[in-house]
Amino acid sequence: MSDQLSLLPNTFETTPKFRISGRIEGVFGTSGKDDFRTDPVDCLELTFEGIPGDRHAGFTRLSGGREPWYPRGTEMCNERQVSLLSSEELTEIAAQLQIEEVKPEWVGANFLLSQIPALTRIPARTRLVFESGLVIRVDGDNLPCRFAGAAIAQNYPDREGLDLLFAQKARGLRGLVGYVEKPGIARPGEEVVAHIPEQWIYRRS
Template sequence: MPNEGVVLQVLAPNDDQDIESNPGGHSVTQPVDQLMVDHAGITGDRHRGLTRRSTPREYPVYRRTAAQIVNRRQIFAVSPDECTLLTERLGVAITPQLLGSNLVIGSSDGTPFYLSDLPVNTYFAISAGNAEEPSVPPLATLVHYVQQKGCSRTGNAVAKAHDNPELVARFVEVSEHRRGILCSVEYPVAEPVALTEGQRVHFRFPMGSCY
């Protein structure tokens, strides 16, 4: 895995994030100049918040109680190589927008890699594009929470874009372990900062600690 990457694209939610009024399109994102983020997530995004209700993904622990839990699913990041691989597997164009991603992060030297392969709890220390090392503290710090799973909601977005209902199930199947990752925002806390194209991402891997 590379030690650093670069933000190639930032994407914000579309203008209608309601699944009832915009089925198959509510999760699709759109390119923007910047994302304003703090420890609650992205300003204006439906995933923003310090807490959220548990979902079927937490079923082994919370069952169907919709318990209020800490929100670590605030930002969705993919690499361009994950989009390329899914495009090859499905035979239709899979873009970061269709996946619903917020950040597209590539390696700084262009070497292919998958964000999905990064260890859980990897730090993303974000700095200016010309920084060889992140400032202390960084401009922003994201923490890798979990791999994003293939889901039928995103499959519906892909199927709608390509007018092919069969793509729903196929997307869920082929995107396993190659769909990108979900992150939480650890820093900043006091004031939001802007994430923009060209910023450097320094990967800092978990080391463990004494308690």
């Protein structure tokens, strides 16, 4: 076993770290913790707990269907404080659903970003460094669900099945979730730089 482990690093093909610059197109907050949808705001002031007053704020959260390894309702670290979406990917989702548009506030976005290609595919551990000094650490992609699909469907009452279709078509386009690594303020129009870490594929031998 020790011989196998000593050889394992030599099988990795790594990609060096790099940076990509983007732009904040909009920021959004919730009016109350029980409200799924968000509303456009002039700015967001984030603390180590996330967005004060937001339904996803807090150092911890309760586990749900995404964490089958815990009993539902188990208190755990909150790595899903904020939701970040791509304007380009929302356009693609709308095209896939054959509807006019998908607004970020319909699906509970906190940040709408642009100019970062394939935002949803950005790897975990990426640091999003905002012009103001705010830093958000990416936990991973946000899987599409029927709840978000139902929120979209409310805006297209003549279309049936959009809730289920969204869960199918938006996979890989639904954006990211992350947590605040360094507090700060975010405003539309500001630059954001994605610091992509060194990457490799850890394959099963």
